[in-house]
Amino acid sequence: QAPLVESGEGLVQPGGSLTLSCSASGATFEIGAMAWFRQAPGLERKFVAAFRWNGGRQYYADSVSGRFSISKDKTSRAIFLQMNDLKPEDTAVYYCAAGRPILSSIRTEGGYTSWGQGTQVTVSS
Secondary structure, three states: OOOOEEEOOEEEOOOOOEEEEEEOOOOOOOOOEEEEEEEOOOOOOEEEEEEEOOOOOEEEOOOOEOOEEEEEOOOOOEEEEEEOOOOHHHOEEEEEEEEOOOHHHOOOHHHOOEEOOOEEEEEOO
16 A cells, blocks of 8 residues: 555636545554645645644645645544635645654655655636
């Protein structure tokens, strides 16, 4: 089983909502945080949101703060990304990541050691 498995791919209209899920049930390492990154066509992958296992603190990119919400399932190693008020510029492949990042690395790719395969989110009318 792959360490991280994402689901929730979809096409939504601007202003709509979508929820992504990521299960880490196949991961054999200890998790300190899980996060979502996204990559739009022709652009580099960027941080979206992170959830710290110890304490449950959440971190967001400025571009999604107030619209997106990251949460963790209480009984399993799964996280969710609730995306509201979606905009065309949110269109991207969304990647789930897991690892044990130090605080200064929680918003960077280098803080994570395991990645999902990516799931496409398209916002278009």
